[in-house]
Amino acid sequence: MKIIIVGNGMVGYKFCEKLVAKSEVHLDLTVFGEEIRPAYDRVHLSEFFSGKSAEDLQLAPTSWYTEQGIVLIVGDPILAINRKEKTVSSHSGLTMAYDYLVLATGSSAFVPPIPGVEKEGVFIYRTIEDLEMMQAWAPKAKTGAVIGGGLLGLEAAKAMIDLGVTNTHVIEFAPRLMPRQIDDAGSSVLKSKLETLGLSIHTSKNTTEIVGESAISGMRFQDESTLNVDMLVISAGIKPRDELAIAAQLNVGPRGGIVVNQQMFTSDPAILAIGECALFEGMIFGLVAPGYEMAEVAVASILGTEKVFLGFDMSTKLKLIGVDVASFGDPFIAGSEARSIVFEDKNKGIYKRINISKDGKELLGGILIGDAEQYNLLLQTCKNKVVLPPNPEDVILGSRGGESDGGAGVTSLPDEAVICSCEAVTKGEICGHVIDGAVSIEEIKKCTKAGTGCGGCVPMVKDLVNYTLKSQGIYVRNVICEHFAYSRQELLDLVRLQDLRSYDAVLTAHGNGDGCETCKPLVSSILASLWNELILDKGNDTAQDSNDRFLANIQKGGTYSVVPRIPGGEITPDKLIVIGQVAKEFNLYTKITGGQRIDLFGAHLSDLPIIWEQLIAAGFESGHAYGKALRTVKSCVGSTWCRFGLHDSVSFAIQIEERYRGIRAPHKIKGGVSGCIRECAEAQSKDFGIIATEKGWNLHVCGNGGSKPQHALLLASDLDSETCIRFIDRFLMFYIKTADPLTRTATWLNKLDGGMDYLRNVVVNDSLGIGSELESEMQSLVDNYVCEWKAAVENPEFRKRFSHFVNAPEEKDPTVQFDELRYQKKAQAWK
Amino acid sequence: MVETTKQHWILACPTHDVPENGGVCVKVGDQQIAIFNFTRRGEWYATQNECPHRHQMALSRGMIGSAGEEPKVACPFHKKTFSLKSGECLSGDECSIATYPVEVREGNVFLLIDSHEL
Numbered sequence: 001m002k003i004i005i006v007g008n009g010m011v012g013y014k015f016c017e018k019l020v021a022k023s024e025v026h027l028d029l030t031v032f033g034e035e036i037r038p039a040y041d042r043v044h045l046s047e048f049f050s051g052k053s054a055e056d057l058q059l060a061p062t063s064w065y066t067e068q069g070i071v072l073i074v075g076d077p078i079l080a081i082n083r084k085e086k087t088v089s090s091h092s093g094l095t096m097a098y099d100y101l102v103l104a105t106g107s108s109a110f111v112p113p114i115p116g117v118e119k120e121g122v123f124i125y126r127t128i129e130d131l132e133m134m135q136a137w138a139p140k141a142k143t144g145a146v147i148g149g150g151l152l153g154l155e156a157a158k159a160m161i162d163l164g165v166t167n168t169h170v171i172e173f174a175p176r177l178m179p180r181q182i183d184d185a186g187s188s189v190l191k192s193k194l195e196t197l198g199l200s201i202h203t204s205k206n207t208t209e210i211v212g213e214s215a216i217s218g219m220r221f222q223d224e225s226t227l228n229v230d231m232l233v234i235s236a237g238i239k240p241r242d243e244l245a246i247a248a249q250l251n252v253g254p255r256g257g258i259v260v261n262q263q264m265f266t267s268d269p270a271i272l273a274i275g276e277c278a279l280f281e282g283m284i285f286g287l288v289a290p291g292y293e294m295a296e297v298a299v300a301s302i303l304g305t306e307k308v309f310l311g312f313d314m315s316t317k318l319k320l321i322g323v324d325v326a327s328f329g330d331p332f333i334a335g336s337e338a339r340s341i342v343f344e345d346k347n348k349g350i351y352k353r354i355n356i357s358k359d360g361k362e363l364l365g366g367i368l369i370g371d372a373e374q375y376n377l378l379l380q381t382c383k384n385k386v387v388l389p390p391n392p393e394d395v396i397l398g399s400r401g402g403e404s405d406g407g408a409g410v411t412s413l414p415d416e417a418v419i420c421s422c423e424a425v426t427k428g429e430i431c432g433h434v435i436d437g438a439v440s441i442e443e444i445k446k447c448t449k450a451g452t453g454c455g456g457c458v459p460m461v462k463d464l465v466n467y468t469l470k471s472q473g474i475y476v477r478n479v480i481c482e483h484f485a486y487s488r489q490e491l492l493d494l495v496r497l498q499d500l501r502s503y504d505a506v507l508t509a510h511g512n513g514d515g516c517e518t519c520k521p522l523v524s525s526i527l528a529s530l531w532n533e534l535i536l537d538k539g540n541d542t543a544q545d546s547n548d549r550f551l552a553n554i555q556k557g558g559t560y561s562v563v564p565r566i567p568g569g570e571i572t573p574d575k576l577i578v579i580g581q582v583a584k585e586f587n588l589y590t591k592i593t594g595g596q597r598i599d600l601f602g603a604h605l606s607d608l609p610i611i612w613e614q615l616i617a618a619g620f621e622s623g624h625a626y627g628k629a630l631r632t633v634k635s636c637v638g639s640t641w642c643r644f645g646l647h648d649s650v651s652f653a654i655q656i657e658e659r660y661r662g663i664r665a666p667h668k669i670k671g672g673v674s675g676c677i678r679e680c681a682e683a684q685s686k687d688f689g690i691i692a693t694e695k696g697w698n699l700h701v702c703g704n705g706g707s708k709p710q711h712a713l714l715l716a717s718d719l720d721s722e723t724c725i726r727f728i729d730r731f732l733m734f735y736i737k738t739a740d741p742l743t744r745t746a747t748w749l750n751k752l753d754g755g756m757d758y759l760r761n762v763v764v765n766d767s768l769g770i771g772s773e774l775e776s777e778m779q780s781l782v783d784n785y786v787c788e789w790k791a792a793v794e795n796p797e798f799r800k801r802f803s804h805f806v807n808a809p810e811e812k813d814p815t816v817q818f819d820e821l822r823y824q825k826k827a828q829a830w831k
Numbered sequence: 832m833v834e835t836t837k838q839h840w841i842l843a844c845p846t847h848d849v850p851e852n853g854g855v856c857v858k859v860g861d862q863q864i865a866i867f868n869f870t871r872r873g874e875w876y877a878t879q880n881e882c883p884h885r886h887q888m889a890l891s892r893g894m895i896g897s898a899g900e901e902p903k904v905a906c907p908f909h910k911k912t913f914s915l916k917s918g919e920c921l922s923g924d925e926c927s928i929a930t931y932p933v934e935v936r937e938g939n940v941f942l943l944i945d946s947h948e949l
C-alpha cells in the first residue's frame with residue numbers, strides 16, 4: 001500500500017509514528033514537507049529564544065525516518081493533487097502515485113488586510129524561519145507591538161521582551177484579552193499582571209494602517225490614535241492551509257478548512273485530512289492534542305480498524321508568559337443551568353472562577369488566573385464528572401478547616417480519566433505500568449509517552465505513581481537515584497551516625513554502582529553540612545559539581561567567575577581599587593551583582609589561583625557564589641546614615657553573613673537586614689529576613705525570588721540580636737537536616753506538614769526539644785569555617801588542579817573566545 | 832591517492848596527574864582529549880574533551896559515574912551524559928563523542944591516536 005503524507009508538521013509526524021507502530025505489514029510511506037527542516041515541536045517554538053536550537057526542537061532526526069523505511073522529502077511542497085490518476089506533483093517536479101493521501105498541511109497565520117502589512121519589520125509567528133527573522137531584526141528595534149491578545153499573541157509578546165524589545169504593546173480588537181478562553185473579570189486581572197511584566201495592553205483597539213517608509217515606523221488605529229513602533233508581530237488567528245484541497249475540489253468549509261468525517265476521510269475516500277487543516281463539525285482545532293487524536297484515528301481508518309473522532313476538549317493552559325492562565329470545560333457557562341463561584345484577590349493578582357451544575361455536584365468549567373496549580377486536577381474533575389465535595393469552593397480555595405480534604409485528588413479519578421492529553425494516556429494505563437514495576441517518572445515516560453508532549457501532566461503522573469505504590473502497600477521512598485535507596489534525610493542521618501567523611505566511603509557503605517551526577521553533589525553537600533571540612537579534601541573534589549570542584553561558576557565558553565565576599569555590601573575604597581586592579585590585570589568583565597557585590601567574569605581556569613592570591617592578600621575571601629551555601633546578607637544603610645533607621649542594619653548584616661559564610665545546605669541561602677519597615681533591603685524576599693522594629697528585630701523566614709517568588713513569613717517579633725541569631729541557627733540547621741536536595745527554604749516550608757505553625761513551634765517553642773542540639777551543631781559548623789580559596793591557593797597539590805591541560809599547565813584553552821561589548825569583553829555566543 | 836591512517840600509542844601524562852574518580856584534559860597536537868581515572872572500577876577511559884551539545888571544551892571537568900553497568904561522564908554545562916565506552920549520548924540526544932583506547936604502563940597513561948590527529 002502506498003501512502004503519501006503532505007506536510008511534515010507536528011501532526012504529520014505523529015501520524016508516521018503511530019502508523020509504523022501499529023502496522024504489521026510493510027507500507028510504502030512518503031512524506032513531503034514544505035519547510036526545510038523535518039518536523040519540530042511548534043508548541044515549544046518560543047524556547048528557540050531561550051536557548052533551544054532548531055535541533056533541540058526536532059521531534060525526530062532524519063535518521064529516524066530512514067530507520068523506519070519512510071521516504072522524507074523536505075523543502076519540496078506538493079503543488080497539485082490529481083484525484084483521477086491518484087497522483088500528487090511537487091514543486092521540484094516529482095510526480096508520485098498513492099493509494100491513500102493524507103493531508104496534514106496545518107495552518108498559516110491569518111494576516112488581516114491592513115494597509116502596510118508588507119513592510120519590513122512586520123512578522124508572523126509560526127515557523128523557525130519566522131523566529132530567525134525576528135531575531136535578526138530585534139536588535140534594531142526599541143518599541144514593539146503584537147496584534148492579537150490571544151494565546152499566541154501573548155506568547156509572541158513575551159518573546160519580544162526576551163529578545164530585548166522591552167517596550168512592547170499588545171493590541172487586541174476585542175474588549176478583553178484571550179476572548180475565547182477567559183471572561184472580562186479574568187481579563188482585567190491578567191491585564192494588570194501583564195503590565196507588571198512591562199507589557200502595555202490595549203483592548204478594543206482596531207488597527208487601520210501600518211505606517212513607515214520601507215520599514216514599519218508606527219501604527220494608526222480606528223480611534224485616530226497612533227503608536228510609534230519599529231517591530232510588529234501579527235498574531236490575529238490561524239487560517240487552515242486548504243489551498244491544495246480547494247484546487248482538487250474537495251469539500252471545504254465556508255470559512256476554510258478541509259471537511260472531514262469521524263474517520264478523518266475527506267469527500268474523497270482515498271484522501272484523509274488531519275491536524276489544523278481539518279474541519280470537523282464546523283470546527284478547526286488549533287491545538288496539538290486534538291491533532292494527535294486525529295492522527296490516531298486516521299491510522300486506524302487506513303488499517304481498517306474501528307476508531308472515531310468525537311471532537312475534543314479545548315481546555316488550555318498558557319505557558320511561558322510568567323503569569324498562570326488556564327481555562328477548562330465551559331469557562332463562560334452561566335444562566336439557569338449553572339452557578340459560578342468566583343474568587344478574586346486584586347492584591348495578589350489572582351482570579352479563579354468555577355462553574356458548577358445547579359445541584360452543586362458537577363464541575364462544568366472554569367478559569368484560573370495568577371495561580372493555576374489546580375488546573376490539571378480541576379480539568380480531570382470536570383472531564384470525568386467526579387462528584388464535587390460538599391463545599392465546592394474548597395477546590396479553588398483549599399480546605400479552610402472542617403472535615404473536607406479540599407476536594408477530589410487523583411484518587412477519586414476513574415481509570416478512564418485521560419491524564420496526558422497530548423499522548424492520550426489514561427490513569428488506568430499509568431497505574432497499570434506502576435503495578436508492573438515502572439516506579440519513576442522516567443520509566444512511565446518511556447513506556448507510555450505520558451508527559452513527553454507539553455509536560456503539563458507531569459506533576460499528576462508523579463502523584464499517580466506515588467498513590468499507586470502506596471495503595472500497593474509499598475512504602476513510597478523518595479530515593480535519591482539508582483545508586484542510593486534512601487532519601488536525603490535518611491542518608492544524612494546514616495552518614496552522621498557512622499561518621500563517614502568521603503563520597504567513596506558513603507557509596508561503599510550505603511550505595512551500589514559507581515555513583516552519578518545526581519548523588520555525588522548531594523552526598524558532597526551532606527558531608528559539608530555535617531562536618532564542614534574542606535570540600536576539596538579526601539578525594540571529594542571529583543564528587544562535586546564543576547562549580548564546587550573549581551570553586552567558581554563555569555560560564556559559556558568554559559571560563560569562570562570570581563566573586564569575593566563583600567559582607568553587607570560594605571567596601572572600602574582600597575578594596576575597590578584592588579578589585580579594579582585585578583580585573584584589569586586579568587582582563588575580567590566586571591559587574592555589580594543583584595546581591596550587592598562585584599562579580600568578575602571570564603577568568604581562565606589556570607588564572608583562578610593567582611587572582612585569588614591577590615584578592616586574599618588584600619583581605620578578601622571566597623563569596624561562595626558557586627556553592628549551595630550562604631550567598632549574601634543584603635543590607636540597607638541603616639541607622640548610621642538613614643534618617644529613618646532604627647538600628648544599625650549594616651553591622652548586623654555583616655555579623656550574620658560572617659557567621660554563616662561557607663556553610664553548605666540543600667540549596668543556596670540568602671538573607672537580608674533592613675533598618676526599618678520601609679524594607680530597602682528586601683529582607684522579606686530572602687530565606688531569612690530581619691527587619692528592625694522599635695523594640696528589636698522581626699525575623700521572617702522562607703522567602704525567595706527566582707522563578708517562583710514567595711514572600712517570607714513572620715517567625716518571631718521584637719527579638720534582641722542574640723535571640724534572633726539563636727533562632728536563625730535553629731531554623732537553618734533544621735532546614736539543612738530535613739530538606740530534600742535542591743529545595744529552597746520556601747519550597748521546603750510549602751511541603752512541611754503543619755507549615756509555618758509547626759516550624760514556629762520547633763524553632764521558637766522548641767516543641768521537639770532539639771533547640772540546643774541544633775544550636776550546637778550550627779556552632780560547630782561556624783567554628784570549622786576556613787576560606788576554601790585560601791586553603792586552595794596555599795596547597796600546591798590543590799593548586800595543580802587548576803589548569804586546563806594537565807600536560808601543558810601554562811597553556812590556556814585556545815578555544816576560549818571573547819567578543820567586545822561596551823568597552824569590556826563578553827563570552828562568545830554558543831555555537 | 833590512497834590514504835593510510837596509522838595509529839600510535841602516545842604518552843599522555845603520569846597516572847598521578849589524574850585525580851581519583853575524575854578527569855583531566857591533555858593536549859595532543861591540536862586535539863584536546865579527556866582522560867578519566869575511574870578508580871572505583873579500576874578502569875581508565877579517554878574521550879574527546881569537547882561536549883557536542885554546545886561545543887564546550889569541558890568533559891574532562893565533568894562528574895563520572897554509572898548508569899546500570901555503563902560507565903559515563905556528565906558534562907558540567909547541562910548535564911548531558913555520555914557513555915565512556917561507546918561515546919553514545921545517554922540523555923537521549925543524537926550526538927555522540929569519540930572515545931580512545933587507553934593503557935597504563937609503569938605509572939604512565941598512554942593513548943592510541945590516529946597519526947593524522949597529531
Ligand code: SRM
Pocket residue numbers: 553554555560561562563591592593594595596597598599625631632668670685686703704705706707708744
Ligand atoms: C551574578 C548574579 C546576577 C547579576 O549579575 O546580578 C547571578 C548569577 C547567577 N545566578 Fe542568580 N545571580 C545573582 C543574583 C540572584 C538573585 C537576586 C538576589 O540574590 O537578590 C536571585 C533571586 C533571589 C533568590 O535567589 O531568591 C537569583 C536567582 C537565581 C536562581 C533561582 C533560584 C530559585 O530558588 O529559584 C538560580 C538557579 C539556581 O540556583 O538553581 C540562579 C543561578 C545563577 C547562576 C549561578 C547560574 C549558573 O549556575 O551559572 C549565575 C552565575 C553567574 C556567574 O557565572 O557567576 N540565580 N540570583 C547575581 C549574583 C548575586 C551574588 O552577588 O551572589
Ligand SMILES: Cc1cc2nc3c(=O)[nH]c(=O)nc-3n(C[C@H](O)[C@H](O)[C@H](O)COP(=O)(O)OP(=O)(O)OC[C@H]3O[C@@H](n4cnc5c(N)ncnc54)[C@H](O)[C@@H]3O)c2cc1C
Pocket residue numbers: 006007008009010011012013032033034035042043044045046076077078079104105106107125126127152155241244274275276277285286287288289291319454
Ligand atoms: C508559537 C506557537 C505556540 C503554540 N502553542 C501551543 C500550545 O501551547 N498548545 C497546543 O496545543 N498548541 C499550540 N500551538 C499549536 C500547535 O503548534 C499546532 O496545533 C500544531 O503544530 C498543528 O500541527 P499540524 O501538523 O496540523 O500543523 P503544522 O505543525 O503547522 O504542520 C503543517 C506542515 O505542513 C507543511 N505544508 C503545508 N502545505 C504543504 C504542502 N502543500 N506541501 C508540503 N508541506 C506542506 C507546512 O509547511 C508545515 O510544516 C502553538 C503554535 C504556535 C505557532
Ligand code: SF4
Pocket residue numbers: none
Ligand atoms: S544571571 Fe541569573 S537570571 Fe541572569 S541569565 Fe544567569 S541565571 Fe538567569
Ligand code: FES
Pocket residue numbers: 882883884885886887906907908909910911
Ligand atoms: S555543553 Fe555539554 S551538556 Fe550542554
